[in-house]
Amino acid sequence: MKPIRGILFDMDGVVVEQRLDFPAIKREIFGDTEGFILERMERLALTERARAEAILERHEALAAVQAASMDGFLPFHAWMVGRGLKSGLVTRNSRKSVEAILGRLDIRFDAVVSREDAPPKPAPDPVLLACRRMGVDPAEAVFVGDFELDLLAGRRAGVMAVLLRSPGFRSSERADLVVDSLAELRDWLEAEARSAD
Numbered sequence: 001m002k003p004i005r006g007i008l009f010d011m012d013g014v015v016v017e018q019r020l021d022f023p024a025i026k027r028e029i030f031g032d033t034e035g036f037i038l039e040r041m042e043r044l045a046l047t048e049r050a051r052a053e054a055i056l057e058r059h060e061a062l063a064a065v066q067a068a069s070m071d072g073f074l075p076f077h078a079w080m081v082g083r084g085l086k087s088g089l090v091t092r093n094s095r096k097s098v099e100a101i102l103g104r105l106d107i108r109f110d111a112v113v114s115r116e117d118a119p120p121k122p123a124p125d126p127v128l129l130a131c132r133r134m135g136v137d138p139a140e141a142v143f144v145g146d147f148e149l150d151l152l153a154g155r156r157a158g159v160m161a162v163l164l165r166s167p168g169f170r171s172s173e174r175a176d177l178v179v180d181s182l183a184e185l186r187d188w189l190e191a192e193a194r195s196a197d
C-alpha cells in the first residue's frame with residue numbers, strides 16, 4: 001500500500017452534525033418520502049426544479065446555523081495538519097451551506113467539492129476531483145464517510161473507503177476499514193506508517 005497523503009471527509013455525520021430532516025424535505029418537494037433528493041430533482045422540469053432547489057436551500061440554510069462539529073473531528077484535523085496530510089471535503093450539500101458551516105466553525109480544508117462541482121456521490125467524480133484539488137493520487141487517499149453512498153463513491157474512485165460507524169449504519173461490504181471514531185482511524189494510520197518505515 002502507498003503511504004497515505006490525503007484524507008477526504010463526507011460532511012454530515014463525519015465533520016459536522018446538523019439536523020437536515022430529509023423525509024420532511026422530500027415531503028415538501030415531492031409529496032412523499034421516496035428515494036434520494038438530488039437524483040429525483042434531476043428528473044424535474046425546470047420550473048419545478050427551481051422550486052425544489054429553493055426548498056432544499058431553505059432547509060440547508062436553517063440547518064447550517066445550528067450545525068456543530070462532530071466529536072473528535074477537530075483533534076483529528078489538528079493531527080492531520082501536524083502530520084502534513086492534505087484534507088478535503090466531499091459533500092452532496094450546496095457550496096453556500098458548506099461555506100456557511102465551515103466559516104462559522106472555522107474549519108479549513110485544502111479541497112472542497114460540493115454538488116455544484118461534480119455529479120454527486122455515489123459517482124466517483126467528486127472524490128476524484130477532490131484528490132486532484134488536494135494534489136494527491138487516489139491511491140494515496142482515504143475517504144471517510146458514514147453512509148453507503150460515500151463508500152460506493154470511494155471504492156469507484158480507487159481510494160481507501162473508511163466507514164465511520166454511526167448508530168444507524170453499522171457495516172458495509174464496501175468498506176476497506178470500519179472505525180468507531182476518528183481517533184481509531186488515526187491509530188490505524190500511525191501503525192500503518194510505522195510498519196512502512
Ligand SMILES: [Mg+2]
Nearest residue numbers: 010012013146
Ligand atoms: Mg454523511
